[in-house]
Amino acid sequence: MVHEGFCLFFSILFVAHTAYGDVSYSFPEEMKRGYVIGNIAKDLGLDVNRLPSRKARIDAEGNRKRYCDINLNTGELTVAERIDREGLCGKKAACVFNQELVLENPLELHRISLIVEDINDNNPLFGKDVINMEIRESADKGKRFLLEEANDADIGQNSVQSYSIQNNEYFVLSVQSNSLGEKYAEIILKKDLDREQQQEVNLILTAVDGGTPPRSGTVAIHVTVLDANDNAPVFSQDIYKVSLPENSPVDTVVVTVSATDADEGQNGEVMFEFGHVEEDYKHLFYLDRKTGVIRVKGPIDFEEEATFNLRIIAKDGLGLTSYSNVLIGVRDINDNAPIIVVKSLHSPIPENALPGTEVGIINVQDRDSDNNGQVRCSIQQNVPFKLVPSIKNYYSLVTTGELDRELLSDYNITITATDEGSPPLSSTKNIHLTVADVNDNPPVFRDQNYRANVQENNKPGSSICSVSATDPDWRQNGTVVYSLLSSDVSGAPVSSFLSINGDTGVIHAVRSFDYEQLKSFKVLVLARDNGSPSLSSNVTVSVFITDENDNSPQILYPSLEGNSFMTEMVPKAAQARSLVSKVIAVDADSGQNAWLSYHIVKATDPGLFTIGVHSGEIRTQRDISESDSMKQNLIVSVRDNGQPSLSATCALYLLISDNLAEVPELKDMSRDESSSKLTFYLIIALVSVSTFFLTFIIIILAVRFCRRRKPRLLFDGAVAIPSAYLPPNYAEVEGAGTLRSTYNYDAYLTTGSRTSDFKFVRSYNEGTLTADLTLKKTQSAVDDLEGLDAEMSDSFQALFSKKIT
C-alpha cells in the first residue's frame, strides 16, 4: 500500500507536467478491471456533462488492443483489460503505451501515454529443473564452475538480486555481476572431491529477487564426480602364505591373489604380474594376469627348493601399482628312496677272521627330511654278519660268527634301507662277499685204516692197494701229497717193501713177498697238503701176505734121514683098532695149503692097517692073526689141500712080532715090492684123493649140522707126540689168517679129526672169532698179533704137556 500511494503521488506530478493536450498516467500493472487510472476529463479540462454527448471514447492507436475505458459519468479512465507489463514490454526498463481519447462534436483527439509500472509478480526461473555438471575428482581446490543464471521477468529491483546454495562440504557460492550489472553465480570447489567416497554431489541453488516481498526460484545442481586414476590397486593381503606339497601336478592352484582398485573403468582394471622374481621360478609358477591365480607350471621339488618368495605386482590401467609377496612353503613328500653306498668292503675275508671283524662300511642317505629321511638299515637274518650303526648314517658290517670257506665260500648280503615316511620307501643293495681260504683242514683219509692182501710171490712193482685222502681247502691248501713214513719192517726200511705214488696214493710192492717169511706188516702213510704251513694226517696200512701153496708137506716121522728104516713093532696080540704108529707131517704153508691128509698108497696087506685121514694114525683094522706076514710095509702119502696140492710120501716098516731079534730080517723087504708096485699105488692114491674130497665136502655139511649139539672136546684122542717134532713156525698159523673170512678153520676142524695137529689152531680161532667183534677190537687184535702169537705158543705148550701127563 505504501508503494501504491507512492505511485499515485508520482503520477500526479507527471500529469501536471503534461498539461497540453496529451496526458500520461503511470500505474502498476496487473490492476483489476475498473481500476481508476485517473480523471482524464478533469485533467484535460473537459466538461464531464458533455462527455456522453460528445461520444467520448478510448481508442487504441492503429488496431492495437484497447486496455482502458472512460467512465462517461465521472470522466475517469479505468482499466478495461489485464495489463501485464512483462507481456507488453518484456525487459524494457520503461513500459509506456499509448491510448487515444476521442471526442466528437468537435472532434478532439487526445493522446494518453500510459506508463505501466512493474510489480514483483514473477519468480526467478531457471532454464531447467536440474543442472547437471561433471567434475573430475582430480579438480583442484578453488576451481570455479559457472552456473546457469536464473531469469526473472521482472525488472529492476524485482529482478534476481542474489543466489544462495545450501551449506555443503565441497562448494561455496560466489555471486558476481557483469558490466551490465547482471548477477551470475559460480561455485568454487573448496574441498577435493573423491569419487571413491562420493560419486555425486547434489546442491540446491536458490535465486532471490529484490521485490517486496522477494520471490525466489530454485534449481537442483547434480554434480557427477568423474573418476581420476587416483587409486592404486590394493592387495587383499600383504603376504600370502601358502603351503604346497612337493610334486604337485602341473596346473595345481597354489593361491589366488586378489587386488581391488577403487577407481572405475580402466582406472580400476587390475592386472597382475611377477615382480622381481628369480628367472627359474617363472618356469615353475604361472600367474594369470587377469585372475591372479597362481598355478604350478613345473616340477616342485622340496629337495631343490623348500620355499619360494614370489613378488607380485598389481597394476591398474594407467599404471598405478602395488606389491605383495607370496610365500610358498613346500611340504616334503616321501619321494626319495634311501640310497645305500658301500664306502669300503674288504673282500675276500679270510675264513679265520674273528667274530666282530669289520668287513665293510655302508653309508645310507635319504634326501627327504624329517621322518621321510629317517632311515633304518638291516640285512637278512641267515648270514653271519650284522650291521652295527656307527656315526650318523654310517654302518659297519661286521662278522658275527666263525666263517668257514669249506662250508660256504661266498655270501650275498642284501642290505635293506627303509625310511620312516608313510608310505615308507626302501631300497636294497647286494654285496657279494667271498671268503678266502686258510689252510685249516688237514687231509682226511677216506678210511680209518687200510688193509692190503697180497698173494705171496707177487710181482715186484705191482700195486697192492691205494689210499685216498681229501682236503676241502682251496688249491694248494687242499692239494694232497702222499708219502710213506719211514719205519722198519723186520729190520729193513719200509721203502724196500713198498712205494707210494705221491699224487694218486697207489701203493706198490717193491719186492716179492714170501708168506713164510713175513705174514703181515704195517706202514704209516702220510697225507700232507701243500699249504704253508702244511697240515698232515696219517693212516695205518696193514699189509697181509696171503699164502700160496708153495711148500709141500714135510714128513717129520718116520724120518727119512739116514738109510736105516724106522721099524715099528706090532705085538702079535694086537687087537682091531689098536694104534700101531703115526705119521707126522707138517706143511710150511698155512690154511688149506697146510691142511694135510694121509693116505696109505701101498700096503703089503691092504686090509690089515688103516691110516686116519687127518690124524695120520695107523691102526690095525682087525685082530692080527698067525697067518699074517710078519713084515708089513706101508707107503703113506701125505697131501696138502692146496690148489694144486703138493704131497710127500714115506715108507713105514711094521714088524709083527713080539721079539726085537727078528727085526734085521726085515731089512730088504721093502725094496723089491715097493718099487715094482709104485705106479699102481699112485693111481690108487689119485682116485682116493678125489673120492676123499667129495666125501670131505659131504662131511663138512653134515658136521656143520651136527656141530651145534655136540660138545667140543679138546685133545680127546691125542697121541703123545714130542713137541720137538713141531717145526719152529708151525704154531704160527698166522693170526692174520684167522681174521679172514675165506678161511673157515672151524669147518675143516669139525670133520672128526679132533685129535689132529690143528687143534690148537681151532682153539685159537674160537678165542678170536667171537660173534660181536667190533672194528676197534679187530684193530687192536691186529695190533696185538705178535703178543697173541707168543701167548698161543705158551698155551699150546701148556695144553700139550698137560695131555702128555
Ligand SMILES: *[C@@H]1O[C@H](CO)[C@@H](O)[C@H](O)[C@H]1NC(C)=O
Ligand atoms: C649270489 O648271487 C649270485 C648272482 O647274483 C649267484 O650266482 C650266487 O650263487 C649267489 N651266492 C649265494 C651264496 O647265494
Ligand SMILES: *[C@@H]1O[C@H](CO)[C@@H](O)[C@H](O)[C@H]1NC(C)=O
Ligand atoms: C692257503 O692258506 C693260507 C693261510 O693258511 C693263505 O694265506 C693262502 O692264501 C691260502 N691259499 C689259497 C690258494 O687260498
Ligand SMILES: *[C@@H]1O[C@H](CO)[C@@H](O)[C@H](O)[C@H]1NC(C)=O
Ligand atoms: C700220526 O697221527 C697221529 C694222530 O692221528 C699222531 O699222533 C702221530 O704223531 C702221527 N704220526 C706221525 C709220524 O706223523
